Amino acid sequence: MIEAKNIWKSYGDAVILEGINITVQEGEFVTLVGTSGCGKSTFLKMLLGTESISKGSLLLDGKPIPSEPGADRGIVFQQYSVFPHMTVLDNVIAAKGFLKRSLTGYLFGKEAKAARAEATTMLEEVGLSHALKRYPHELSGGMKQRLAIAQALIAKPRILLLDEPFGALDPGIRADMHKLVLKLWREYKLTVFMVTHDLKEGFYLGTRLWVFDKLRIDEQAPNAYGATITYDLSVGEMASDLYQEINDKVGQDEQEPPTETSA
Template identity: 55%
Template sequence: MSGITIKNLWKEYGEQIVLQNVDLEIAPRAFIALVGPSGCGKTTFLRMILGQETPTRGTIEIDGAPLPPEPGPDRGVVYQRYSVFPHMTVLGNVMAGPEMKASRLIGRTFGARHRAIAEEARAMLAEVGLAGSEDKYPAQLSGGMQQRLALAQALMMKPKVLLLDEPFGALDPGIRGDIHKLMKRLWHEVPMTVVMVTHDLREAFTLATRIIAFERTRDRPEERLRYGATITKDILIWPPRTAGEATIWDRDFQPGRDDPTIPGPIAGTTWREDESDAETYATLR
């Protein structure tokens, strides 16, 4: 299980209110996309789920238990800038978390335990398409490969919740499409809930099961200090997407073929643009 419950969440920095009165129930294995204008508190919200920030008021629970006060292995995170260790090899990066967890004193394992972690790490690298790159260093990888490495590093800890902070924003469109395919597959195969911050609405509609929009409802200059952002839209993607149950939406993405906002033929079927989806997309855009 990996459900998240947020109740009456507020975040303030001194007199500045960033988020106010946020209530949200996230089902286990959902894929949530957080969208909204820059500076509306999306990343702050993500950091509170991670445990890097403490709510000023309100509660966050995972599977009915209060969120631990510090980040833990139950929550993995991937940032826009590649959060990998530059001095370690690709294999070493993916092994680092499990080794530190198994041996907190020296951060290394030996013998059979070390071999087991190495074998699991190699299998994870193969899952994200990095087989054969185990002995390279991050600087020797392309941007897309480094982001695959960051995903492998996070998934190696078997998190209940995977947090993505605009992880694909710096990638070229072609590479981003490949990472989207990988992300869809991993979400289907790995039992986890995903919460992703993105400014790309197409990305949100392509990957998510549900889109949550944050916005300041009172944003005049004299109001910005004392009124924070809150949830203004909560949109379930249609047709529904369920982890472990691939649908036509999970095929390799091609504009005009799999994009629900652009009609096009696929497997003998013609997409019919849904008016409500088109209206929602236009409203968010």
């Protein structure tokens, strides 16, 4: 489904990513970990179409990924991307309206009625059926992320991109969000790419884990080389020394390697 061929990304003289070569099959759940600033979110934005590629090619079904976001790729950020002046239901209806190729995105008549019914069903899926008439400032952090996920899924994307979506949530709420994302991934047969700063979360949620890191470092010119995917691991039991090595690179607190996975 996705193929990256020798991808490089630079901003002027600063190299962010170099030599990315990967293939991803439809239905995989890929988690991306690495130190801050190593290019994880940049790669996600390339998949979305909001970041250009400096060199190489990134293909979707054998064709270059469009250089703009599309309905086939939904995204959820850590910062809640919701409209504060709209109710929960109207937020999701608006996301549906934006799929129209029109100046306003407004829906009328039968289209509006169908969108309302579809948005209501989607909000039931993410556990917000009790909050349809609330405004974002009346929601908890976890509820806002549920709303953002509903906005992303209303377009029926094939690919769901998650950029540290649970980093600001309390542990108990994060656990609930994990269950929700896994449920939606299976139910909607999504292909998921999720950036996380939490290695344990990456192993729990994903079927495959990528570690982004620099293989080449020049102390005199720290921006001369970019990060690449240094580990591409099928999720499962892992030797504790390899887990600790990755954990040290990512910069996490010491943890035991996980022995059970979502897959």
